[in-house]
Amino acid sequence: MRTPEEELAEIRARGLWRQVGSFEPVPGSMECLLNGQRLVHWASNDYLGLANSAELQGAFAEAVGRLGAGAGASRLVVGTRPSHLALEEELAAFKGAEAALTFSSGYVTAVSAIPAIVGKGDVVILDKLCHACLIDGARLSGAAIRVFPHNDLEKLRSHLRWARRQIDARGRILIVAESVYSMDGDFGDLGGMVALKEEAGALLLIDEAHGVGLYGPKGEGRVEELGLGNRVELRMGTLSKALGLAGGYLCASRAWIDLLINAGRGWIYSTAPPPAVAEAARCALRMIQGSEGARRRALLWENVAALDQALGRTGLDPSPIRPVVVGEAEAALAWSEALRHRGHHVPAIRFPTVPKGTARLRVSLSADHRLEEVESFARVLRERGCFGD
Numbered sequence: 001m002r003t004p005e006e007e008l009a010e011i012r013a014r015g016l017w018r019q020v021g022s023f024e025p026v027p028g029s030m031e032c033l034l035n036g037q038r039l040v041h042w043a044s045n046d047y048l049g050l051a052n053s054a055e056l057q058g059a060f061a062e063a064v065g066r067l068g069a070g071a072g073a074s075r076l077v078v079g080t081r082p083s084h085l086a087l088e089e090e091l092a093a094f095k096g097a098e099a100a101l102t103f104s105s106g107y108v109t110a111v112s113a114i115p116a117i118v119g120k121g122d123v124v125i126l127d128k129l130c131h132a133c134l135i136d137g138a139r140l141s142g143a144a145i146r147v148f149p150h151n152d153l154e155k156l157r158s159h160l161r162w163a164r165r166q167i168d169a170r171g172r173i174l175i176v177a178e179s180v181y182s183m184d185g186d187f188g189d190l191g192g193m194v195a196l197k198e199e200a201g202a203l204l205l206i207d208e209a210h211g212v213g214l215y216g217p218k219g220e221g222r223v224e225e226l227g228l229g230n231r232v233e234l235r236m237g238t239l240s241k242a243l244g245l246a247g248g249y250l251c252a253s254r255a256w257i258d259l260l261i262n263a264g265r266g267w268i269y270s271t272a273p274p275p276a277v278a279e280a281a282r283c284a285l286r287m288i289q290g291s292e293g294a295r296r297r298a299l300l301w302e303n304v305a306a307l308d309q310a311l312g313r314t315g316l317d318p319s320p321i322r323p324v325v326v327g328e329a330e331a332a333l334a335w336s337e338a339l340r341h342r343g344h345h346v347p348a349i350r351f352p353t354v355p356k357g358t359a360r361l362r363v364s365l366s367a368d369h370r371l372e373e374v375e376s377f378a379r380v381l382r383e384r385g386c387f388g389d
């Protein structure tokens with residue numbers, strides 16, 4: 001039998017060793033304390049700074065006082081509170097969907113929803129750069145899996161032709177993709193995928209983990225910004241990123257949501273999220289739809305534009321994710337270390353989170369970064385020769 005020590009030694013030898021560090025954000029800023037060193041960090045998904053906001057913290061604290069700490073049971077037992085139902089109603093209204101269901105995390109949303117939607121005899125087709133939870137959900141489902149190169153619609157079209165031959169009259173084909181890719185920050189070709197899935201009679205699930213809160217007039221997401229809301233059957237997202245909390249959701253027709261309530265194992269067999277989280281999420285939803293959300297989005301886009309300009313990068317899809325692809329895992333670690341010496345914290349992202357040979361610094365921006373911080377960070381990146389000038 002191989003020992004865990006042997007396995008760990010192999011992981012180390014490949015430059016893929018991971019360990020947890022204790023990370024202490026400095027409230028009200030993008031600074032942090034890391035092993036006693038004060039650094040500006042560029043790795044959070046709290047794009048609008050809501051996790052840091054007095055409004056959200058206040059709503060959370062007030063709700064804990066009023067509703068208690070934990071939910072005490074799963075949703076179908078005695079775990080569903082008025083707070084969960086109100087959040088789901090408001091999420092559905094926000095996205096212009098018939099219904100919504102919330103989960104403990106985005107990860108759990110995918111691994112619960114995908115196996116409830118497809119199974120043996122069905123086909124699931126994923127973009128190559130889909131997040132781990134989407135891949136895991138597809139594997140867990142037992143459906144036949146096909147993968148197309150990132151945004152390669154011709155390959156998607158040929159997979160769809162193949163899939164049509166595989167399934168019988170009751171069979172389903174599900175396409176799974178993201179609106180904004182988590183490690184590259186580029187957009188999925190939503191219009192192209194919608195056209196193809198309609199032609200093929202397939203279903204489409206779009207994960208808006210990095211889209212919700214940021215795009216569309218009220219932060220609804222990329223799908224709604226493009227006016228495709230009623231043409232994407234399954235709209236998934238998370239409360240853990242721009243909404244500043246924890247949890248996931250799926251918006252769909254009433255029938256799909258009812259199917260998940262009856263067959264989504266990660267939803268059925270897990271304790272309901274604390275009702276205070278649902279109340280705080282309602283507050284976050286109000287914030288992103290109102291003037292505070294608009295103000296924070298404007299600050300975020302200013303920061304993104306400032307970084308792109310300082311680095312001379314043009315033509316990128318507008319997103320807060322601005323990776324610096326380094327290549328080998330060890331090199332990415334060395335760059336991360338060098339930046340740390342200059343006062344900036346950007347963890348190296350390596351295989352299997354990103355493909356081999358594309359290890360990177362996944363730089364992400366927040367509304368809470370100050371322009372001076374963005375400029376000083378860009379200077380350090382340029383000095384490191386990250387952009388060849």
Ligand SMILES: *Cc1c(COP(=O)(O)O)cnc(C)c1O
Nearest residue numbers: 105106107131182209238240247
């Ligand atoms: C982060 C992420 C998730 C998981 O969401 P959590 O709420 O953090 O579990 C799902 N999909 C994508 C694309 C993500 O980036």
